Amino acid sequence: MSKANLWPPREEIAWYPRINQDLCIKCGSCVEFCMHGVYSRQGDKVVVSKPYECIVGCEACRHRCPAGAISFPTREELRQMLKALREKYGTGNSSNKQ
Numbered sequence: 001m002s003k004a005n006l007w008p009p010r011e012e013i014a015w016y017p018r019i020n021q022d023l024c025i026k027c028g029s030c031v032e033f034c035m036h037g038v039y040s041r042q043g044d045k046v047v048v049s050k051p052y053e054c055i056v057g058c059e060a061c062r063h064r065c066p067a068g069a070i071s072f073p074t075r076e077e078l079r080q081m082l083k084a085l086r087e088k089y090g091t092g093n094s095s096n097k098q
């Protein structure tokens, strides 16, 4: 199997959670749940401090939030994002006309 890197740089993929601070009850479930350290406490707030540590396509923590405060892009938005980046970087399955 090819070892070619089919993924664009992680920082260019805008996939990460967002917290609606108006809804967040600061329970800390997301901080404890995410093993990648995406969330942290800052003062009296819970924030997304390492967004690019989030695994592309994962939404597991969203279901752990008792307040419905966590959101992600839609699957269609993710699909479009990755399509545009694959075209930009010339990776993926589209035919290579040279």
Ligand code: SF4
Binding pocket: 017, 033, 034, 035, 036, 038, 039, 053, 054, 055, 058, 059, 060, 061, 062
């Ligand atoms: S979606 Fe997954 S990787 Fe991303 S912050 Fe939530 S639990 Fe962590």
Ligand code: SF4
Binding pocket: 019, 023, 024, 025, 026, 027, 028, 029, 030, 031, 046, 064, 065, 066, 067, 068, 069, 070
């Ligand atoms: S799980 Fe939801 S309510 Fe709890 S701290 Fe995280 S975002 Fe806020």
